[in-house]
Amino acid sequence: KENGNGALRYPVGLITRQETNLAYNNSYNPRSPLASGDYYWGLSPGYFYSYSAIGYLVNANGNSNSSRVDNSFGVRPAVSLRAGLEYMSGDGSVDYPYVIDMDS
Numbered sequence: 001k002e003n004g005n006g007a008l009r010y011p012v013g014l015i016t017r018q019e020t021n022l023a024y025n026n027s028y029n030p031r032s033p034l035a036s037g038d039y040y041w042g043l044s045p046g047y048f049y050s051y052s053a054i055g056y057l058v059n060a061n062g063n064s065n066s067s068r069v070d071n072s073f074g075v076r077p078a079v080s081l082r083a084g085l086e087y088m089s090g091d092g093s094v095d096y097p098y099v100i101d102m103d104s
Contacts, residue, residue, distance in 0.1 A: 015078040017044035017056045020064040032062030039065070039073045 046054035052068045059065040090098040
């Protein structure tokens, strides 16, 4: 529990809009770590517009976007790690999961 969301019983959630903005650093970045080729929902709420609820999501390029919440997009888990831990390998898929260096 000392390596991330230690206060949570299950340390996995959805990415926030702020985290999306930190990971995506320019107007077109196909190498964004969030780019998956698909749209998926984030955790941050949006706003109401003309009787519609709007939520924030991550677009195919990994940038923050918004959409009516009655649209069907997927979700992807997000895990927060403590400062200093380093990504070693993997793409997050079932066959090639992320590997994190817990000794760094």
